[in-house]
Amino acid sequence: MILLYLDPGIGSAIIQAIIAGTIGVFYTIKLYGARIKSLFKRKKDEPNKN
Amino acid sequence: MSPIKIEPQNHPASFRDPSGYIFESEGVLYRNINAICADDYNFLLSSGLAQTLFANYSLVPHDEVEFIQQNNSNSYKVIQPQRLPLISYPYEWCFGQLKDAALLTLNVLKVALDHGMILKDASAFNVQFRNGGNPIFIDTLSFTIYKEGQTWAGYKQFCEHFLAPLSLGSFLGVEYLSLWKSSLDGVSLPMASQLLPWYTNLLPSTFMHIHLHSKTVEFYSSKRKPQTEKEGKISKRNLVAMVDQLSSFVTGLNINKKTKTQWQDYDKETHYSEKSRNNKATLVKELVAQVAPRAVWDIGANDGFFSRLIADERRHVLSLDIDPLAVEKNYGYVKEINSNVYPLIFALTNPTPSIGWANKEREKLTNRSKPDLIMALALIHHIVITHNVPFIEVAKYFSSIAEWLIIEFVPADDDKILSLPNTAGKRTYNRENFDRGLLHYYKLIADHKIEGSDRRLLLLRKTV
Numbered sequence: 001m002i003l004l005y006l007d008p009g010i011g012s013a014i015i016q017a018i019i020a021g022t023i024g025v026f027y028t029i030k031l032y033g034a035r036i037k038s039l040f041k042r043k044k045d046e047p048n049k050n
Numbered sequence: 051m052s053p054i055k056i057e058p059q060n061h062p063a064s065f066r067d068p069s070g071y072i073f074e075s076e077g078v079l080y081r082n083i084n085a086i087c088a089d090d091y092n093f094l095l096s097s098g099l100a101q102t103l104f105a106n107y108s109l110v111p112h113d114e115v116e117f118i119q120q121n122n123s124n125s126y127k128v129i130q131p132q133r134l135p136l137i138s139y140p141y142e143w144c145f146g147q148l149k150d151a152a153l154l155t156l157n158v159l160k161v162a163l164d165h166g167m168i169l170k171d172a173s174a175f176n177v178q179f180r181n182g183g184n185p186i187f188i189d190t191l192s193f194t195i196y197k198e199g200q201t202w203a204g205y206k207q208f209c210e211h212f213l214a215p216l217s218l219g220s221f222l223g224v225e226y227l228s229l230w231k232s233s234l235d236g237v238s239l240p241m242a243s244q245l246l247p248w249y250t251n252l253l254p255s256t257f258m259h260i261h262l263h264s265k266t267v268e269f270y271s272s273k274r275k276p277q278t279e280k281e282g283k284i285s286k287r288n289l290v291a292m293v294d295q296l297s298s299f300v301t302g303l304n305i306n307k308k309t310k311t312q313w314q315d316y317d318k319e320t321h322y323s324e325k326s327r328n329n330k331a332t333l334v335k336e337l338v339a340q341v342a343p344r345a346v347w348d349i350g351a352n353d354g355f356f357s358r359l360i361a362d363e364r365r366h367v368l369s370l371d372i373d374p375l376a377v378e379k380n381y382g383y384v385k386e387i388n389s390n391v392y393p394l395i396f397a398l399t400n401p402t403p404s405i406g407w408a409n410k411e412r413e414k415l416t417n418r419s420k421p422d423l424i425m426a427l428a429l430i431h432h433i434v435i436t437h438n439v440p441f442i443e444v445a446k447y448f449s450s451i452a453e454w455l456i457i458e459f460v461p462a463d464d465d466k467i468l469s470l471p472n473t474a475g476k477r478t479y480n481r482e483n484f485d486r487g488l489l490h491y492y493k494l495i496a497d498h499k500i501e502g503s504d505r506r507l508l509l510l511r512k513t514v
Contacts, residue, residue, distance in 0.1 A: 014270065016201050019262075023295045027291040
């Protein structure tokens with residue numbers, strides 16, 4: 001157990017978990033979105049390379 | 051090296067954290083690490099985290115020393131951190147300084163997570179400035195070993211110490227940052243939530259981290275705390291995503307453009323011809339060289355032009371001004387040129403008090419900085435006339451702070467004086483009374499006329 005000099009607050013910990021979860025989902029969507037985008041980009045670029 | 055055996059003096063601000071404390075012995079600053087924190091401290095070193103943070107000056111470097119403490123059987127180790135020229139407090143910082151301190155805290159947290167550690171807290175007092183413009187983390191004992199799923203215990207403190215005041219500064223005005231001074235813990239979430247404009251409920255970051263956060267804390271504060279650890283779990287990936295999101299939110303916060311203050315455009319107003327200004331700069335440099343001080347307070351520094359002029363590697367200057375936007379501008383310059391200047395918000399007529407436990411936890415500025423020289427350029431008429439403080443009182447206070455004084459005297463018939471309010475101080479404002487008041491505590495060393503004006507620049511030394 002960590003000894004803390006400040007009370008992190010149960011409400012704060014709960015909302016932090018919810019916020020981090022929400023942001024995590026958005027980041028994942030963003031990440032996959034970027035990957036999918038880059039997939040299409042590569043496909044588009046390929047004919048030019050040849 | 052033989053162990054040092056001296057009775058230490060614990061620092062009055064260092065008692066809350068059970069992991070250790072700061073103490074001073076023979077003028078040297080040490081940090082005691084208690085046995086309870088031994089694993090965390092060892093992991094900080096063995097994980098390579100400390101070295102990474104030392105390398106980019108994000109964490110204050112330290113040496114381990116042998117130190118026998120008579121009264122502490124819990125001590126594991128004693129370290130000697132590199133001493134910084136000045137300890138300043140968040141309520142003395144401008145918006146940009148608080149913002150940079152916030153970003154440093156988040157960056158340190160992220161690097162810590164990379165190395166399997168996490169910050170136990172997020173106190174703004176854990177950040178100081180090195181070479182004026184570079185924030186540095188000073189609490190070596192803030193790091194603890196990260197356990198998968200754990201929440202960041204410092205999240206609420208981060209929101210109170212940084213996010214709430216920065217949001218208020220951004221959405222309302224920088225004057226709201228002064229709320230910091232009325233509490234040792236930044237701005238409470240309910241207060242920030244109440245003060246922020248309604249539309250901040252529609253912005254995801256302010257809605258989540260301030261409004262919703264505040265409501266949830268309030269809701270759960272009346273509930274009995276369960277003794278389980280199931281009060282929220284976060285995967286490391288999500289925690290890192292939240293830290294990134296907080297960083298981009300803080301990066302995007304800027305001073306509210308509507309903020310207008312008295313002195314922000316002082317520099318643009320022309321009180322001096324170019325010739326006078328150059329001559330004043332030459333005289334200031336010469337007089338400072340004559341004194342050769344190690345520490346200087348430039349009171350009423352505005353954007354810090356003269357502070358930067360006289361600062362060098364061995365001489366640091368506290369560049370003090372009452373106006374948050376002038377300090378902001380000053381900080382911007384200091385960041386650019388990496389100067390040994392410390393811009394701070396400071397009101398001469400209401401100086402930073404000692405606050406906190408036993409009035410010792412956060413000390414007044416005169417306890418934290420002992421300058422050899424005070425520089426008061428184009429200042430005394432404001433104090434004597436606008437604030438009605440007699441010359442003799444100014445001399446008494448200044449001479450209690452520093453041995454030397456460089457002071458500019460603006461004659462009574464100067465346009466600047468004529469535009470000041472008609473107070474009792476204005477009626478008695480003249481060179482004769484100036485001399486009478488000042489020479490009560492000082493002797494005159496030099497008195498120069500600033501070319502192209504009737505203003506005078508004086509060097510005075512305190513009489514013993």
